Amino acid sequence: MGRVGKEPDFGVPEYSMCDDGIREHTFHLGIQGAWATRVVVGRGALGGLPASWPADAARAFVIGDANVLGRFGSEVAGRLRRLGVDATLLPFAPGEASKTRRTWGRLIDRLDRLDADRQSVVVGLGGGVSTDLAGFVAATALRGLRGILLPTSLLAMADAALGGKVGLDTPGGKNRVGTMWWPLAVLADTSLLASLPSAEIRHGVAEMAKAALIGDPALLDLLADQAPGLAAGRPPSDEAIARAAAVKLDIVERDPLEGGERRVLNLGHTVAHAIEAASDWRVPHGAAVAVGLRVESRIAARVLGFPDEAARRLSGVLDGVGLPSSIPGCRYQDAAPFLVRDKKVQGGRLRFALPEAPGRMTRGDGGWTVAVGPEIVEACWHGTD
Numbered sequence: 001m002g003r004v005g006k007e008p009d010f011g012v013p014e015y016s017m018c019d020d021g022i023r024e025h026t027f028h029l030g031i032q033g034a035w036a037t038r039v040v041v042g043r044g045a046l047g048g049l050p051a052s053w054p055a056d057a058a059r060a061f062v063i064g065d066a067n068v069l070g071r072f073g074s075e076v077a078g079r080l081r082r083l084g085v086d087a088t089l090l091p092f093a094p095g096e097a098s099k100t101r102r103t104w105g106r107l108i109d110r111l112d113r114l115d116a117d118r119q120s121v122v123v124g125l126g127g128g129v130s131t132d133l134a135g136f137v138a139a140t141a142l143r144g145l146r147g148i149l150l151p152t153s154l155l156a157m158a159d160a161a162l163g164g165k166v167g168l169d170t171p172g173g174k175n176r177v178g179t180m181w182w183p184l185a186v187l188a189d190t191s192l193l194a195s196l197p198s199a200e201i202r203h204g205v206a207e208m209a210k211a212a213l214i215g216d217p218a219l220l221d222l223l224a225d226q227a228p229g230l231a232a233g234r235p236p237s238d239e240a241i242a243r244a245a246a247v248k249l250d251i252v253e254r255d256p257l258e259g260g261e262r263r264v265l266n267l268g269h270t271v272a273h274a275i276e277a278a279s280d281w282r283v284p285h286g287a288a289v290a291v292g293l294r295v296e297s298r299i300a301a302r303v304l305g306f307p308d309e310a311a312r313r314l315s316g317v318l319d320g321v322g323l324p325s326s327i328p329g330c331r332y333q334d335a336a337p338f339l340v341r342d343k344k345v346q347g348g349r350l351r352f353a354l355p356e357a358p359g360r361m362t363r364g365d366g367g368w369t370v371a372v373g374p375e376i377v378e379a380c381w382h383g384t385d
């Protein structure tokens with residue numbers, strides 16, 4: 001799909017907080033004027049399905065892991081059928097291990113056998129594995145189908161289903177194959193979080209803490225207030241989830257293709273990805289992000305004057321939620337070989353996306369990252385906060 005011009009022309013984002021507590025963020029991406037995504041976060045957001053459904057689409061293919069389709073598939077299919085849409089559920093085995101070319105190939109073949117056509121719509125239902133995979137199937141089947149994402153995990157509502165990145169893992173690493181693809185709508189119905197396991201709640205909170213540090217310091221206060229409930233596995237408030245989503249959407253709107261500012265969404269992830277790789281992907285992403293945020297906020301304190309008390313405050317909130325401060329057996333020396341494989345490395349030098357202050361990320365020399373020497377990373381790896 002051709003992209004014209006370097007600087008896409010964005011429309012004005014619209015935010016509204018409805019009386020029923022649903023926060024709606026509508027954004028229009030100006031790439032050839034072709035992409036516009038409506039994002040709704042809140043209890044009952046699934047009720048937005050009719051308003052988001054394209055009038056010419058009579059067939060829906062609902063792609064999600066078997067866990068999630070077993071739980072919510074018939075509810076979603078029922079809603080589609082009431083719209084007069086023929087809905088087919090296409091489950092795959094739950095887990096990151098399914099986010100592969102093999103599963104993608106099977107789903108593409110199933111769409112072929114079921115005679116999916118250009119008017120068909122892919123509905124991605126589930127956590128980030130489901131929305132990444134369903135999105136990639138939609139982006140590639142018949143050279144690109146329309147889709148709607150219905151995230152069901154906290155991580156997917158606050159992060160993975162937003163922003164247009166879809167893709168797969170390969171033996172070479174996570175998300176090594178993928179593209180940008182924009183769904184018609186993302187409807188994040190927070191009432192679905194009631195059944196999410198408590199560990200998955202905590203992992204989503206790590207990404208929300210990241211969003212707070214990047215662009216909404218008051219969100220960290222909300223998470224601090226809610227920490228006892230979060231530690232017990234209760235979902236955050238709709239307000240908190242919508243605010244985390246808004247931080248990401250604002251940035252993606254300004255820089256959808258990651259030419260610069262979007263790199264700030266990598267906060268905590270330079271360290272997190274190295275921890276995950278060093279553990280051979282046994283450490284859950286959210287746990288690695290929690291450690292990454294702590295280490296990188298200490299690095300920011302060293303190199304950018306990020307306030308020490310803000311780094312301690314972040315750590316206190318993560319502690320309160322039950323997120324780890326370090327990973328046993330993962331010392332700096334264990335992770336260092338994986339740090340240098342980071343996508344932001346330039347000329348062999350490590351680069352980090354770092355905050356100057358809570359809610360304000362550094363622009364660096366214009367590329368939104370700063371070079372940091374390994375001795376500083378090592379010194380900040382094991383903190384005392």
Ligand SMILES: NC(=O)c1ccc[n+]([C@@H]2O[C@H](COP(=O)([O-])OP(=O)(O)OC[C@H]3O[C@@H](n4cnc5c(N)ncnc54)[C@H](O)[C@@H]3O)[C@@H](O)[C@H]2O)c1
Binds near residue numbers: 094130161203
């Ligand atoms: N595209 C992006 O921008 C982006 C950003 C961040 C993460 N990701 C990707 O997201 C993935 C991780 O997402 P995840 O943590 O949601 O994992 P996941 O999709 O595997 O979901 C975690 C588990 O929770 C279950 N689940 C989901 N919703 C549920 C619910 N409401 N009730 C009960 N169980 C439920 C799932 O079946 C699964 O077992 C990774 O593959 C990561 O690469 C993508």
Ligand SMILES: [Zn+2]
Binds near residue numbers: 207269285289
């Ligand atoms: Zn992440």
